[in-house]
Amino acid sequence: MPKPVIKDLTIDNITENVHSINSQADDARLKYVMERLVTHMHDFARETRLSTDEWMAGIEFLTAVGKKCTDVRQEFILLSDTLGLSLLVDSIDHPKPPASTEGTVLGPYHTHDAQDQTIGTGISADPDGTPLLCLCTVKSTSGQPISDVKIDIWETDSKGSYDVQYEDYNGDKPDGRAVIRSDADGVFWFKAIVPVPYQIPDDGPVGEMLEKLGRHPWRPSHMHFMFEKEGFDHLITALYLRGDPYESSDAVFGVKESLVVDLGTVTPEQAKQYGVKEGAKLLEYDFVLVTDDETRKLRDERALEAMKRLGREHMAIKGGLLVPDVD
Amino acid sequence: MPKPVIKDLTIDNITENVHSINSQADDARLKYVMERLVTHMHDFARETRLSTDEWMAGIEFLTAVGKKCTDVRQEFILLSDTLGLSLLVDSIDHPKPPASTEGTVLGPYHTHDAQDQTIGTGISADPDGTPLLCLCTVKSTSGQPISDVKIDIWETDSKGSYDVQYEDYNGDKPDGRAVIRSDADGVFWFKAIVPVPYQIPDDGPVGEMLEKLGRHPWRPSHMHFMFEKEGFDHLITALYLRGDPYESSDAVFGVKESLVVDLGTVTPEQAKQYGVKEGAKLLEYDFVLVTDDETRKLRDERALEAMKRLGREHMAIKGGLLVPDVD
Known part of the structure; x- marks a missing residue:
């Protein structure tokens, strides 16, 4: 697979480019989760027109949350x-x-x-x-x-x-x-x-x-x-x-x-x-x-129903987890 | 304002309920940012049908990221x-x-x-x-x-x-x-x-x-x-x-x-x-x-143009930041 060319990224094209470089992963589930994560994170920044100061406040907040974690406090x-x-x-x-x-x-x-x-x-x-x-x-x-x-x-x-x-x-x-x-x-x-x-x-x-x-x-x-x-x-x-x-x-x-x-x-x-x-x-x-069986069946059914409602066709369940159906 | 009743939350109604309780905030910008953040975070979980194990892997990942931060490493x-x-x-x-x-x-x-x-x-x-x-x-x-x-x-x-x-x-x-x-x-x-x-x-x-x-x-x-x-x-x-x-x-x-x-x-x-x-x-x-003036003007224009393209009407710029226009 040719390597994607990652240069000259803008507000409008960065998301597809991050997806492109992340799509080198082997694991189909990881790729799907990352694709959704990056899309939502970027859309969040675009929809709020997040400022650098707000971004830094977010970085500092998450760092403080991490620092607060101990063996007995999560x-x-x-x-x-x-x-x-x-x-x-x-x-x-x-x-x-x-x-x-x-x-x-x-x-x-x-x-x-x-x-x-x-x-x-x-x-x-x-x-x-x-x-x-x-x-x-x-x-x-x-x-x-x-x-x-x-x-x-x-x-x-x-x-x-x-x-x-x-x-x-x-x-x-x-x-x-x-x-x-x-x-x-x-x-x-x-x-x-x-x-x-x-x-x-x-x-x-x-x-x-x-x-x-x-x-x-x-x-x-x-x-x-x-x-x-x-x-x-x-x-x-x-x-x-x-x-x-x-x-x-x-x-x-x-x-x-x-x-x-x-x-x-x-x-x-x-x-x-x-x-x-x-x-x-x-x-x-x-x-x-x-039972495990009943739960698994219900979880899979509801996942596929939810994808249908969201208009996300061509999804399949593999190992209990939702992935794009590439077959 | 009557307090929202927060009970019996499900996959489909939890997001609006979190918005409802967060909307008690005074700051219009904070409310908007939180509304977008929670929506995207929840949509991410719904679209991936995130499993508890994956959620825990995410918690552990973020905790490790926080723990890795020092004065000279962010x-x-x-x-x-x-x-x-x-x-x-x-x-x-x-x-x-x-x-x-x-x-x-x-x-x-x-x-x-x-x-x-x-x-x-x-x-x-x-x-x-x-x-x-x-x-x-x-x-x-x-x-x-x-x-x-x-x-x-x-x-x-x-x-x-x-x-x-x-x-x-x-x-x-x-x-x-x-x-x-x-x-x-x-x-x-x-x-x-x-x-x-x-x-x-x-x-x-x-x-x-x-x-x-x-x-x-x-x-x-x-x-x-x-x-x-x-x-x-x-x-x-x-x-x-x-x-x-x-x-x-x-x-x-x-x-x-x-x-x-x-x-x-x-x-x-x-x-x-x-x-x-x-x-x-x-x-x-x-x-x-x-110049600051030119940048501010360009930033505001582009923010409002972007909202228009996203179909988000009734947005205004207050103090350089995008907020819902409630007037």
Whole structure:
């Protein structure tokens, strides 16, 4: 293939020339992703007539975001979350058929520090939290219980902070986290504390951005859940408390009506059965997982439908990813 | 203004909801830039049906780019340069009427360490460089010499490295750099070395990206110039050597035909006049600056023309920047 001649580039011809030199890549997916990325980046500059000062402010912002990242703080994920990209990508990658549990943002606070615990564990050591009994099941879309699902649960303490946000955190004593497994009936239960609203970390460049945009940094009260089981699509979700002041203005766009729950009250029988205080708060939820096969089929179908709606013909799915169909 | 209700967001409605919450900002320009940014970012994800793994690879890439930045290395500028964004923004912000000197990429190696020197200075202390006498003028578009222009010049040494790229560089002894001023006739001259091709730093994430794209990291031989004079548009440009192996494949898209020069040979008279060896290499160039007023007028006109072509009606220029015209 003759090398493209890259010279005398202007506002109007630079994009095709960048595509031309990038099209030397071997990987069809990489080429397609780069072609779309460069087109959108250039169109953004052209449509805003971006100034050099604004471009430099952008460079400095992204550099500051990168510098803010540590092992326990991912400011780029926070940026993606606060601009709605994380929720969008999750929706694309994990389509849900009706009657399955919807997904939501992972957020930047999942860790791999949580220990395997047995059903019935208490995940929070915070004495100031309001005790919460969580009684849950996990089933397939056909209503069959799914046993031995690995369930990763995490929440903040009663002050609205995750364990990793404390300066003296070193991974040895995870708190507000557990990994448990569903039993033969698809049941899992544990003791936690009632989630509270909290602010996403706003002492960095993302916080400054939110302030400039007149946005608050609050997330409504929620508890995170991640489900893994061979043959089923990885489910990242969270449950939200109805009536939370931030229920309809989540800083990271995660709230879905189907994930909003009303807390109940532990009955005397339940108190006895689960070893908690009578009258304590109760969270009950039945999660529904989708099989890998069903997810894959749905994802591929929706991708091709979306391309048709966008007028992008001649696209194919290769290895689960959209590429131009050059055959 | 009632707060927007942000809940139950999907692939198809998230973008308008992010716009809705961001529209609480006071600054009209910020709102417009964010609206375009979020639209393009979301469209990029929708058009590629971006997977979670790819999204995470993007997060990790951007984080690595941020971590690579230091006081003397700006990996985000390098990324912008290699994706053609820098050249595009320069073209938008610094439109050039016919017969003026075209601009090009600043690159990541400009510093403020160069000392003020008098005309005739030698900017390179590299004994291995091929001596080059540079005889230049700087004029207005009407052909009038411009005196006392601050001219910032920088080039690599004969190995293709800028001073700041050496580990022991501390800013005390800048090399391959000078700031000089044009005389009453708009003349400035100095001694330098013949520029050589060099690789942009490819030991970081941007280098990995270029490799994956099958692209080389070379820039053709060039010398950077930056011109500052009150009343004239800041000119960032560079001169390139004709016949360079990378003349038509510059890794950062900077080469323009009008900036490509043929080196000549110093005559006996010139050798005597400028105190250099007879037969040494000679670079001659007449730079033409555009006034601030002319630039502003041209920039505004072209911005509004571009909006018309894009079918974006009801746009206005406020403070030199494009905003929706809400009047």
